[in-house]
Amino acid sequence: MYNLDYGYFARTSSSTSGSTSGSSVGVNVPPARSSFDSYLQKLHRDMHNEDLRAYCSQEKFSETFVTSVKQRYASITPGSIEPIFVAINLYNNEKILPNMATQLLALADTLGHDQIFISIYENGSEDKTKEILHRFDETLSALDIAHRIITDPTPKPQRVHRIEYLAKVRNSAMEPLYSSGEKYGRVAFINDVHFCLTDVLELLFQSRAQGAHLTCAEDFINWNGGPGLYDTWVARDIQGKRFVPEIYKMTRDDISMTAQMRDRPFQVQCGWNGMVVIDAKVFRGENGLRFRRSVKGECSASECSLFCNDLWRKDFNRIVMVPRVKLAYDTAVRDMLRKPINFPADIPYNSPEVEKISFRPGPETVFCRPLKNPLTDIQDDPDEWVKL
Structure with missing residues (x-):
């Protein structure tokens, strides 16, 4: 694997000649990368944040774990998979951006700089998000990593419906892919979450x-002192029912719950949950899918829920949730998820074999919690069951 040690398994010890502070000993770091690293480290010190790489550093994991990770993802090397399109929307995300930028650079190292396109659409931020993105833009250009970063000063209009707006900004981040034909094989859409390189690699692998x-x-968010599933507005099990936050009671579907308890992937009707990998073919052609708001007579669901429903209607019905990839929106929950009780001891799988999912027919109807009022993000209409 190409430079896997740099980024995800970065050592936090002092560096030697040819490497920067925080990077693996002996890794030859380009000047642009070194300068960006120094900028991020200073930014974290100025913001009184924890060490930039503490969460994804080799010090956090055993040598056996590090070796197993490299073995599991050995097939994901430059040129071994189709190019990947990364899409991200941001707003006031200065706290997560340093880690996000670091892990995206590690992903580019792993896939190959010519095998990734990074598209970021940000608007309306009032913190240091724009500043960080401008420096990141310069670094990507210096490293010859294809990208498009838009920083828009326009905030969300107050009277525009939330879902209409979110569909628009998601499509703005996706626009370079919509116009690129068949160049990219998969899309990795990443929300404003804390993640590590192997989170993306595991989703690509699965x-x-x-x-x-x-x-x-x-x-996940903090739910009664423990991790609770966050995106229950979107996530639906294979029976079309909404998930609940309790991590050990998330679904009533027995097959799915057994897989959840064993940290194995399982089929769902819908999921987004902070990060997705999507087969790019679903966006192609004259009738390729786009993010959208509900139409008249349709339940006013999330743009991500509508996207899943559209997938099923077009027979793109292999939708998978991966319990091993657990993400958080703040550092407290992030650290909670890494405790042994919540973090599977056998990540990645000790067995080299993949447990294949036996895909089942989907539900005839799906639970929906509508959001019709453009001036609120709180449900103000009765629940509905939507026919697929």
Whole structure:
């Protein structure tokens, strides 16, 4: 694997000649990368944040774990998979951006700089998000990593419906892919979450292994002192029912719950949960899918829920949730997820074999919690069951 030690497994010890502070000993770091690293480290000190690489550093994991990671993702090397399109929307995300930028650079090292396109659409931020993105833009250009970063000063209009707006900004981040034909094989859409390189690699791995059309993570918040599933507005099990926050009671579907308890992937009707990998073919052609708001007579669901429903209607119905990829939106929950009780001891799988999912027919109807009022993000209409 190309430079896997740099980024995800970065050592936090002092560096030697030819490497920067925080990078692996002996790794030859380009000047542009070194300058950006120094900028991020200073930014974190100025913001009184924790060490930039502490969460994804080799010090956090055993040598056996590090070796198993390299073995599991040995097939993901430059030129071994189709190019990847990374899409991101940001707003006031200075706290997560340093880690996000670091892990995206590590992903580019792993896939190959010519095998990735990074598209970021930000608007309305009032913190240091724009400043960090401008420096990141310069670094990507210096490293010859294809990208488009838009920083828009326009905030969300107050009277525009939330879902209409979110669909628009998601499509803005995706626009370079919409106009690129068939160059990219998969899309990695990443929310404003804390993640590590192997979170993306595991979703890519499972997407390929399962032949999935959409592969999603699980995202968490603090729920009664423990991790609770966050995106229950979007996530639906294979019976079309909404998930609940309790991590050990998330779904009533027995097959799915057994897989959840064993940290194995399982089929769902819908999921987004902070990060997804999508087969790019679903966006292609005259009738390729786009993010959208509900139409008249349709339940006013999230743009991500509508995207899943559209996938099913077009027979792109291999949608997979991956419990091993657990994400958080703040550092407290992030650290909670890494405790042994929540972090599977056998990540990645000790067995080199992939447990293939036996895909089942989907539900006839799906639970929906509508959001019709453009002036609120709180449900103000009765629940509905939507026919697929």
